Amino acid sequence: xxxxxxxxxLFTSYGVTTSKAINPDMAAKMISKAKRPLFVVGTGVLxxxxxxxxxxxxxxxxxPIAATGSSLPxxxxxxxxxxxINLHQLGFYLTDPKWPGLDEKxxxxxxxxxxxxxxxxxxxxxGTKNFSSVKAISIGRDxxxxxxxxxxxxxxxxxxxxxxxxxxxx
Amino acid sequence: xxxxxxxxxxxxxxESVQITxxxxxxxxxxxxxxxxxxxxxxxxxxxxxxxxxDWNLVLLDRYEPVITPMxxxxxxxxxxxxxxxxxxxxxxxxxxxxHNGREFFLRVITGTACHAAHGRHLLDHLxxxxxxxxxxxxxxxxxLTPNITITTGLSPKTLGExxxxxxxxxxQLTQLLATVHAGQESSEIDYDSKALFSGSLDxxxxxxxxxxxxxxxxxxxxxxxxxxxxxxxxxxxxxKPFLCVxxxxxxxxxxxxxxxxxxxxxxxxxIAGLCCTAIDLTRYKEAxxxxxxxxxxxxxxKELKIIRSxxxxxxxxxxxxxxxxxxxxxxxxxxxxxxxxxxIMYGLPxxxxxxxxxxxxxxxxxxxxxxxxLDNEKLGELTIRLTQEMHPIRKxxxxxxxxxxxxxxxxxxxxxxxxxxxxxxxIELDIPEAMKFAKEGDYSYLEDLHDACVGCRRCEQVCKKxxxxxxxxxxxxxxxxxxxKGWMRAGRGQVSDAEIRAEGLNLVMGTTPGIIAIIxxxxxxxxxxxxxxIAEEFLKRNYIVAVTGCGAMDIGMYKDEDGKTLYEKYPxxxxxxxxxxxxxxxxxxxxxxxxEKVAGIFASRTMEGNLAEIADYTLSRVGACGLAxxxxxxxxxxxxxxxxxxxxxxxxxxxxxxxxRALIAKTYDESKWKVYDARNGEEMPIPPAPEFLxxxxxxxxxxxxxxxxxxxxxSDNSMGRSIKLTHWMExxxxxxxxxxxxxxxxxxxxADLPLAKRADLLKVLEADHGWEIDWKKKKIISGPKIKFDxxxxxxxxxxxxxxx
Numbered sequence: 010x011x012x013x014x015x016x017x018x019l020f021t022s023y024g025v026t027t028s029k030a031i032n033p034d035m036a037a038k039m040i041s042k043a044k045r046p047l048f049v050v051g052t053g054v055l056x057x058x059x060x061x062x063x064x065x066x067x068x069x070x071x072x073p074i075a076a077t078g079s080s081l082p083x084x085x086x087x088x089x090x091x092x093x094i095n096l097h098q099l100g101f102y103l104t105d106p107k108w109p110g111l112d113e114k115x116x117x118x119x120x121x122x123x124x125x126x127x128x129x130x131x132x133x134x135x136g137t138k139n140f141s142s143v144k145a146i147s148i149g150r151d152x153x154x155x156x157x158x159x160x161x162x163x164x165x166x167x168x169x170x171x172x173x174x175x176x177x178x179x
Numbered sequence: 180x181x182x183x184x185x186x187x188x189x190x191x192x193x194e195s196v197q198i199t200x201x202x203x204x205x206x207x208x209x210x211x212x213x214x215x216x217x218x219x220x221x222x223x224x225x226x227x228x229x230x231x232x233d234w235n236l237v238l239l240d241r242y243e244p245v246i247t248p249m250x251x252x253x254x255x256x257x258x259x260x261x262x263x264x265x266x267x268x269x270x271x272x273x274x275x276x277x278h279n280g281r282e283f284f285l286r287v288i289t290g291t292a293c294h295a296a297h298g299r300h301l302l303d304h305l306x307x308x309x310x311x312x313x314x315x316x317x318x319x320x321x322x323l324t325p326n327i328t329i330t331t332g333l334s335p336k337t338l339g340e341x342x343x344x345x346x347x348x349x350x351q352l353t354q355l356l357a358t359v360h361a362g363q364e365s366s367e368i369d370y371d372s373k374a375l376f377s378g379s380l381d382x383x384x385x386x387x388x389x390x391x392x393x394x395x396x397x398x399x400x401x402x403x404x405x406x407x408x409x410x411x412x413x414x415x416x417x418x419k420p421f422l423c424v425x426x427x428x429x430x431x432x433x434x435x436x437x438x439x440x441x442x443x444x445x446x447x448x449x450i451a452g453l454c455c456t457a458i459d460l461t462r463y464k465e466a467x468x469x470x471x472x473x474x475x476x477x478x479x480x481k482e483l484k485i486i487r488s489x490x491x492x493x494x495x496x497x498x499x500x501x502x503x504x505x506x507x508x509x510x511x512x513x514x515x516x517x518x519x520x521x522x523i524m525y526g527l528p529x530x531x532x533x534x535x536x537x538x539x540x541x542x543x544x545x546x547x548x549x550x551x552x553l554d555n556e557k558l559g560e561l562t563i564r565l566t567q568e569m570h571p572i573r574k575x576x577x578x579x580x581x582x583x584x585x586x587x588x589x590x591x592x593x594x595x596x597x598x599x600x601x602x603x604x605x606i607e608l609d610i611p612e613a614m615k616f617a618k619e620g621d622y623s624y625l626e627d628l629h630d631a632c633v634g635c636r637r638c639e640q641v642c643k644k645x646x647x648x649x650x651x652x653x654x655x656x657x658x659x660x661x662x663x664k665g666w667m668r669a670g671r672g673q674v675s676d677a678e679i680r681a682e683g684l685n686l687v688m689g690t691t692p693g694i695i696a697i698i699x700x701x702x703x704x705x706x707x708x709x710x711x712x713i714a715e716e717f718l719k720r721n722y723i724v725a726v727t728g729c730g731a732m733d734i735g736m737y738k739d740e741d742g743k744t745l746y747e748k749y750p751x752x753x754x755x756x757x758x759x760x761x762x763x764x765x766x767x768x769x770x771x772x773x774x775e776k777v778a779g780i781f782a783s784r785t786m787e788g789n790l791a792e793i794a795d796y797t798l799s800r801v802g803a804c805g806l807a808x809x810x811x812x813x814x815x816x817x818x819x820x821x822x823x824x825x826x827x828x829x830x831x832x833x834x835x836x837x838x839x840r841a842l843i844a845k846t847y848d849e850s851k852w853k854v855y856d857a858r859n860g861e862e863m864p865i866p867p868a869p870e871f872l873x874x875x876x877x878x879x880x881x882x883x884x885x886x887x888x889x890x891x892x893x894s895d896n897s898m899g900r901s902i903k904l905t906h907w908m909e910x911x912x913x914x915x916x917x918x919x920x921x922x923x924x925x926x927x928x929x930a931d932l933p934l935a936k937r938a939d940l941l942k943v944l945e946a947d948h949g950w951e952i953d954w955k956k957k958k959i960i961s962g963p964k965i966k967f968d969x970x971x972x973x974x975x976x977x978x979x980x981x982x983x
Contacts, residue, residue: 020602024251026264052878078877082916093915095885097836097875101245101843109847126607126704129877132836136247139266139275151602162602 010034011171013160017152021131026138028147028159033171036121036146037178039158040070043119043144047111049099052078053149054124058165062172063123064089069179072121073111075099080124096125100133104141119144123172127151148175220789223332224347227354227373234791235372235824237975241851242823242842242872244371246279249839253278256361273365280370281359283816283840287374287381288355290817293499294765295348295384296522297428302338302345302387304430304555305395311339315394318401319675322779325772325786326386329779330379332788338394341387348380348387371840378820379790385818386768393672396433398462401675403752403759406468408461410475410735411663412485415449420570421490422562424452425482425505426497427764429459431519434559435495436463436473445472448566453482454500455728455763461669462762475667477736478701478729479811480633483508487650488660489578492569494549495562498522500700500812504636506548512578515542515565516549519558524551535561543568587654591617593644600638600648605834606631606704610638610648622655629656631706667735668746670727670762674773676780678753682723683781687800689899691755692906693890694723696770696827697730699807699815702834707733709879710808711745714758716883718749720906721756722890725773728764729809767818771825774801790824791976798826799854799973802890802903804869805829806882810838823872828889830882831875842872846921849964854893857972860980864965865893865973866925880914887911888919893973897930905933923948927967929959 014030031039040046048070054063060083067074067089074091076084077099084091092111094102102108108116120137122130122145130147134155137143147159150168160171222229251264253273261269268274273281305313314337315323327344328334335341355377358364364373392398399405415421424432432452439445451474452460460473476485479500485491486505489512496505497520506525509516518524530538530550535557541547542565552558582590591614600610608631613624629652638648653660685691695717703709714724714734726734735744749758753773761769778796779786786793797803805822807815810831816838819829823842831838845851846867853862868891876882887907895903904925911919923944926932932940941957944950950962974980 018602022249024248024264025262026251052881077881079880079914085916092920093917095874095881096877097245097841098843098871100247101243101841102845102847105845107848108845125877126833128605128607129833129836129875132247132249132839135249136245139248139251139264140246162598164598 010174011163011167013163013167013171016162018162019152019154021128022135022154027154028152028156030152030161031146031158033174034178036148036158037175039144039146040072040119040121041179045115045117046070046072046119046121047075047117048072049075049077049096049120049122050080051096051123051125051130052080053126054080055083058169059124062169062176065176066172066179069176075111096129096133100136103137103143117143119146121146121148122153122156123149125149127153131155148172217787218785219332219787220329220785220792222790223788225330225376225790226351227358227376230376230379230790230824231369231372233976233978234794235375236368238375238824238872239368239371239842241844243844244280244367245841245843246276246367247836247839247841248275248279249282249837271361276367277365277370279839280367281364283838284370284374284377285359286813286816286838287377287820288352288359288817290812290814291377291381291384292352293814294381294388294817295345295352297498297765298384298387298391299345299349300428301391301430302341305391306338309338309395311337313338313395315390316400317390317393317673319677320401320673321676322776322786324386324390325775325779326382326768328786329775329788329790329793330383334787338391341391344383345387348383351376351380374820375824378817378822379824381817382768382771382821382825385765386772388765389672389762389768392429392459396429397464397466398459398762399465399669399671401673401678402466402671403750403757405462405669405671405751405760406465406471407666407746408471408473408475408669410477410665410667410732412476412481412488413661413663414474415451415476415490417490419447419449420492420566421449421451422493422495422566423476423485423491424450424456424460424495424497425454426501426520427455427499428497428520429456429463431495431497431555431558432456432460433463434555435562436460438559438563442563444563448563449474451476453477453485454479455765456497458670458728458731458763465669471669475732477732480701480707483634483636483649484653486512486514487653488581492573493517493562493566495519495558496523499814510548513545513573513576515569517558517562518549518551519553521553525549527551529553531557535564539565539568543572581657582650582654587651590646590651593646594618595644597643599641599643603637603641605635605637605702606633608632617655625652625655626659628652629659630708631703633702663736665736665738666744666746667732668751668760670760670766671751672762672766673769674753674759674776676776679773679776679780682753682755683777685755686777686802687781687894689802689892689895689903692720692722692887692903693802693804694725694773695886696803696805697724697726697734697808698728698764698767698770698805698818699730700809700811701729701733702809702811702832704832704834704878708737710734710806711737713806713808713879713883714745716910718745718756718758723753723755723757723759725759725761725770727761727766727770730806731760764814764818770805771822771827774803774825774827777801792979794824794826795975795979796826798892798975800892800894801826802892802895803827804886804889806886807835808832808879808882810835819873828869828872830885830889831873833875833877836875841874843874844870846870854973854975855977855980857974857980858970860977863971863973866891866965867921868892868925883914884911884919891925896969897928897967900925900927900931901933904931905935908933926959927963927965929957931967
């Protein structure tokens with residue numbers, strides 16, 4: 010098993026609250042327990058090794074995908090429920106209980122994030138952390154301070170292995 | 180007495196007594212206010228609350244502040260640090276939202292102060308040099324000062340007449356800065372209102388800065404054919420002495436250029452620069468289209484790179500966007516540094532009162548690493564002579580070479596692959612991977628990092644092996660750097676009244692799809708070519724693309740397959756498909772000025788003291804959108820916020836999420852998408868556009884359709900709406916893979932539909948949205964929530980309605 014709880018050094022924002030470092034099995038458990046989860050993927054997910062795993066996660070956990078940046082083309086022929094939305098806009102809408110969501114069925118209680126520049130997702134999640142009750146789980150290779158739970162700073166290869174373990178546990 | 184602004188008088192009974200009054204503070208404003216100068220809006224000389232209720236809160240109701248704190252804590256006073264996480268209140272009572280409103284506001288007033296102080300310096304310097312009566316000859320325009328006029332109500336015609344606008348900006352900045360003190364303003368929404376006000380003042384400060392230099396230093400005057408200027412690190416002739424200037428204030432540089440010309444040195448040495456001083460030195464005395472000899476190296480991201488190259492023989496800095504480590508970095512390569520502006524003195528000794536010869540000897544010997552020279556005459560002579568003399572000395576001592584191949588290999592081999600550089604890099608460059616390949620002899624991965632690298636040196640700060648990683652990247656990119664040669668059009672200045680008259684109708688009707696303003700700093704997400712791609716895409720589609728500052732430079736660095744830059748391919752006028760380089764950062768005032776002129780000149784709206792109405796017009800009718808893709812500085816935040824209060828949305832790069840605030844509307848909340856019809860005061864629904872005033876994008880591919888969409892305005896006529904939708908939908912499909920899901924929200928009747936896909940889209944409206952279609956006539960019978968009424972006058976200001 011890959012230990013994804015190591016190396017939680019911060020290079021983005023600062024403060025007293027930091028996300029809980031978690032392993033893939035715990036991440037899978039949290040995702041499975043969520044009532045209205047949303048899988049938020051950034052443009053970095055277009056790397057083939059990540060894209061393949063992102064599709065598997067979405068299918069296995071039956072997660073709708075918010076494809077931010079220019080990531081949507083990666084999901085159009087993959088038989089998943091993916092919609093484009095700008096990340097900053099999404100972060101804001103997540104803080105509004107009245108947001109009807111991407112499917113008009115209401116706001117979400119959890120976002121799972123993958124494929125972002127760490128400074129960008131961390132900054133957007135600082136809004137949801139401070140102004141909403143939405144939980145955020147980061148499963149990328151960077152430790153994201155403003156998520157609720159996050160993998161630590163790990164190598165690309167360890168990230169791929171961790172995602173494989175997460176898929177197994179979903 | 181108090182009515183006097185300037186003048187002199189003598190007291191006859193007292194012999195030999197004469198009192199001269201240069202200026203009474205406040206009197207000019209008083210005189211201006213008393214003067215009958217025609218129609219005047221409700222807010223001449225605005226204060227902190229002037230725009231609040233009438234306009235700012237209207238904007239902020241639809242475009243809600245989105246708070247993304249950089250830190251959980253407030254460390255502002257000795258009560259703290261306080262934990263404000265989850266929007267808690269600190270010891271002083273301020274909450275997380277309020278504190279972050281203050282944090283963003285502080286950035287905005289810092290930027291405003293930079294431009295205003297720059298303007299004050301230039302105004303005083305140029306009045307002292309040329310006198311108060313220098314006319315504001317800015318080209319073929321009657322509306323010379325759109326930003327000053329809508330703010331103060333004044334229309335100054337000479338350098339001296341700019342003083343009241345300058346004083347007003349300074350006075351309000353003091354008032355604004357006071358609100359940051361602990362125990363002052365604590366409401367987030369009011370900080371945002373104050374930020375918007377500060378943004379409007381920023382465009383006044385910028386306008387003053389640029390128009391005084393255009394008028395007094397003979398810069399191009401609204402000239403679409405301003406000359407082309409060489410740009411890039413590869414343009415420097417290494418065999419010539421090289422004087423490198425860095426900063427934003429051209430005042431001192433003009434003396435260097437004058438000295439060069441007087442001593443017949445223009446072809447015997449290189450003078451080139453980084454940041455806006457560089458742009459402005461290529462504008463100096465260019466109104467007569469003299470062939471430019473000054474060159475532009477590039478943006479702030481190149482500062483450390485050009486120093487590490489060892490090419491400069493002398494560096495002169497003035498103000499703003501100048502790195503804090505220039506002296507120690509330059510010292511390593513025996514490059515003297517001259518500080519020429521009191522805003523940056525680097526702890527260096529002041530040599531204003533010393534003989535130039537003695538100072539040159541001191542600097543040549545290395546007794547001092549540099550000095551301060553604020554006396555412009557001395558500065559001009561010393562820097563040019565010193566450059567001539569340092570060149571052979573540095574060459575003889577071998578300071579002109581970047582590291583050898585052996586040294587590069589040694590550094591690369593030292594890498595322990597710990598990954599700390601990757602974690603620290605703000606661009607998240609995979610330096611460890613590039614080093615791994617370099618160890619195997621493949622340096623191409625390191626070379627690939629050159630363009631994206633912003634030259635910040637954070638990687639070196641954390642390298643436990645003390646590898647000078649930036650130098651490693653630059654050495655590996657030597658060939659690429661040598662080929663870094665492009666063309667940029669010298670800053671043309673304002674958009675003329677004639678250009679506004681010619682293009683105004685197309686913009687208001689939407690047949691010219693929009694104005695895309697590409698401005699700002701080099702803290703890009705994926706490298707400097709991003710802005711080139713964006714500019715090219717919009718130019719090909721006949722948008723007007725206006726550029727300034729570092730963005731203007733980077734666009735000129737790239738060539739097409741025929742070896743041509745965009746500046747060579749597209750005209751420099753304010754016209755459909757035109758690429759205008761207005762000039763340096765302070766020329767951003769000309770971009771907002773152009774939008775204001777559309778309202779003032781084309782639509783005959785009162786400009787004087789009438790910001791809200793002008794901004795309301797822009798928001799409703801003028802499809803303009805800004806892009807600050809690499810926004811880094813506090814000035815970028817004030818420029819963008821100034822655009823926002825004037826009804827111009829802006830897309831920023833992902834780094835700008837660190838500004839801690841965006842302005843985004845809820846597209847799903849129909850109550851936010853209503854305006855008044857000025858004919859009768861009735862509410863009318865509008866489409867959700869523009870859907871933000873300030874937000875970030877993740878990639879340049881995402882930014883393009885976002886900007887095309889942001890050019891849609893409630894008042895587009897059907898042809899304009901159809902053209903704008905065509906571009907937005909095509910761009911969305913091209914870059915994001917599919918047709919946008921919300922395109923139908925913008926359709927009022929069948930004429931709004933993009934022509935080429937009209938039949939197909941009618942089918943979608945019927946099948947997916949239940950709209951009724953008369954298929955014989957190909958007309959929409961029912962469905963749209965918004966109606967098209969050619970004579971409707973949408974406004975966000977109820978006071979403008981006839982029934983109000």
